[in-house]
Amino acid sequence: MGETRKLAGKYRLLNPLGAGSLHLAFDESEHRDVVVRELRVPTELRDSALQEARRASGLRHASIVRVLDVVIEDRVPWLVMEFVSGTSLEQAVRSRRPLPTPQAARVGVCLLAALTVAHEAGIVHGRVEPGNVLLTPTGRAVLTGFGFPSLSMLPSADLWSLAATLHFAVEGRPPGQVPAEGPDPLRSLIRAMLHPSGPPPMDVVRETLDLLAVDRPLDVIVATAGPLPVPEVAALGLSLLAQLEALADFHGGVQPGNVLIGPQGRARLIPLLRSGTLPAYTAPEAAPTMAADLWSLGATLFTAVEGAPPAPGAALARAGVLAPVLFRLLSGNPLERPTPDELRHDLEAVRPRA
Template sequence: MNGIDTRVLAGRYRLLNPLAEGGTGAVWLAADEMLRRDVAVKEVRLPPDLDPVRRQEACASALREANLAARLKHPSIVTVHDVIIDQDRPWVVMELLSGASLEQTVRQRQPLPTHQAARVGVGILSALVAAHAAGVIHRDVKPGNVFLTRTGRAVLTDFGVAVVEGEATAGRTGHLIGSPNYIAPERLRGERGGPASDLWSLGATLYFAVEGLPPHPAETPVAAIGRVLTDPARPPERAGALGPLLTLMLAPRAEDRPSFDDVARSLQEIALGRPATALPPGPSGSVPSGPVLERIPVPSEHERPLPEESTGGRRQAGARERSGGHAPVPVPRGRRTAVWAAAEVAAVVAVIAVTAGVAHLLSDGTAPAAPARLSEKPGVFAVPVDPCKLISATEVRQLLPALKAAGQPTNQGGCQWTTPGVGLQVYPAGLDKQWGKSPRQAHELFVNQRHSVLPSGQTAWSWPGIKAGVRSARSTGPLEVGPAGDEAFGYDLYENRKTGRLEKSHVVLRVDNLVLEVAYTVVDGSKDGPKIQAGAHTAATWVAQALNKQKASG
């Protein structure tokens, strides 16, 4: 392998060093020299004596995997950037994830505590909901395909054996694909399988996370197939509150498994340390009509430093919450002999379920009505807007009376107005893009941002531009705000140590195919919380009015 350490694929991806190797390929750290970023490149190794037809099939399979993963936009699904055929071998270019797979984490350390396994389950379940809503069945959910990142995500990888609803499979190879310990019984019997099959595989994966072995342990793959087809799952011993839920998810018949909605609710309760609600056995196994996922606090053991603030003055609010124990669980649980490193796997920081209605839960558990059917046609904002032109000098001085300079563009496409102790910002939601191609895509970005907002017990932020040094704060979950644009929500940051005073108020809003975030910050104590919230909403209203005026003018 060392002989191709400096190999460049497609004239832009320079291979640096292998990150992982297996019998059928390797994953490389690579530098994208065009966009100047690090990426992961999956190398698919083909036997040298493979006949041309099989080689062509392997390349087509890699292209198909890349196409499937690329069409699924979700924070818990690995992002595929590109696919390359080089010297008759496929190479898949993906986002670079830092961490380890669930399988590696459990085998090298120990099984996960129950509440942390449930957090992983929340993220992967929501990824499956997004995939199923797009008509994609993963078919290979297993510990090796769940990646636990150091930045707080559980990510579902490897869509190489996924199938699309209605897609013909007769031309594919007929051998069993997947790991027998994590394949649902109906698929082992030769059936195509559906969403309930992925749910069974997720149950088996979470079982491994807390027990350290699969639910049907066996010495050989053939023996595992026999046990999955004929035997009930091994009674869990260390799963605690997850035990009853896992038993239902591992029901031999698909119709006896719980619904995705019920599983999501139970995982949330367990992740938050609450006693899980007892679920009745099936019939069920249906795909949810809308997400039922609430914000999951992030544990703080082995806290990681927060990212430095950008030149534009915004520090990503990293959330870490200290948890002082677990609520009683309905079944006995085994002892934990050590604390699993939460720096490797924190909570899922972004949970989104993309379904036909694309509804979402509020922080108080109530579900607002989904917006009317949104257009898939290109929106009116085809190019980035200039946020500095969305608020007039007269308007901004109502919130920053001492302001003398004009708004300053930031290096993330935003704008900021600053005076000592007070600041106003308008920037793209998510920091990476501010619009979707269509109102529907922008709405999905908006929902993604809403689910990215987590209540936290400890958050750090700073803003040198307003003379605010690094400070400790706590963040709320998403909050309802008054009308601003087509849809909007807010969240706040409160001082964590002394007065508990509100310091920052944010509003995220969508207008047509554009999603922006507005933040109003006061650190000198001159305004109370309601006035800061009102300031953020007022600024968001100005932004929405300016955007609607641009929209009306065409």
């Protein structure tokens, strides 16, 4: 078997990603996975396409798939992009079902933030659509497809496409000539953004999406704002423990992405929405028991206070008085973990006093 093809002497092409010109590749200089795409444009648009791609490489945002490099191989331009693990919004909706309103609103918040950064840099995306939106395992939405010619589109075109993408997210179909009716605020906002007269003011769009997505996943909070203080983590643990006990059944999905935090700090444990619990939050015995849920709760609280999930040999640098509680919860032996009553007693000793 011959050696696989390399671009620019360092991007080794691996397997194709679906149909078309998209490939997984390995950056041998930076030792990382990347995605490369042949920039197929008419010859007369090639120079402007390269200029657009190089401008896009300057965009930096957590909800933007970065353009890392632009290379020319045998007079053919290629984009080298950040590899992001996730499922496209199009695939997620078609294979499962439309998104619940809060999740769709969170997708909208992420995409609007990405487009705001791009528009402030004078860049119009031009291809906002469900296939270019990746949903990551942590619940973050990321916009890919930057670096292609926008064909002189206006920023308002991106906002219309954002509304059409959100319509697909909640309805499972494009808006067509008749956007979905419904009294709920998200559908009302989508219809307003799709109106021929143009979208509402950006601050209205942003504020409405924020209000509809006020319950934020714990993993997003930790990723954006950093670890939580020990007393807050103890209070979080008490709330989640009460919800597990009220369930009176095995939950099986206790992990930061399934913990939504409201504006007043209220925590809500939602059912497992994805295909399974992430390995870092799955008890070693993988049994459908309360003890296994408590292990997952311990791993979730570990992430909340330390900023990263537990790993073999991971130190507890921030946990303080909560550290002994986490050690017991994360014991590999289910019999050594605290009972719900014991855990409640230990957490009440740490939580904030009224």
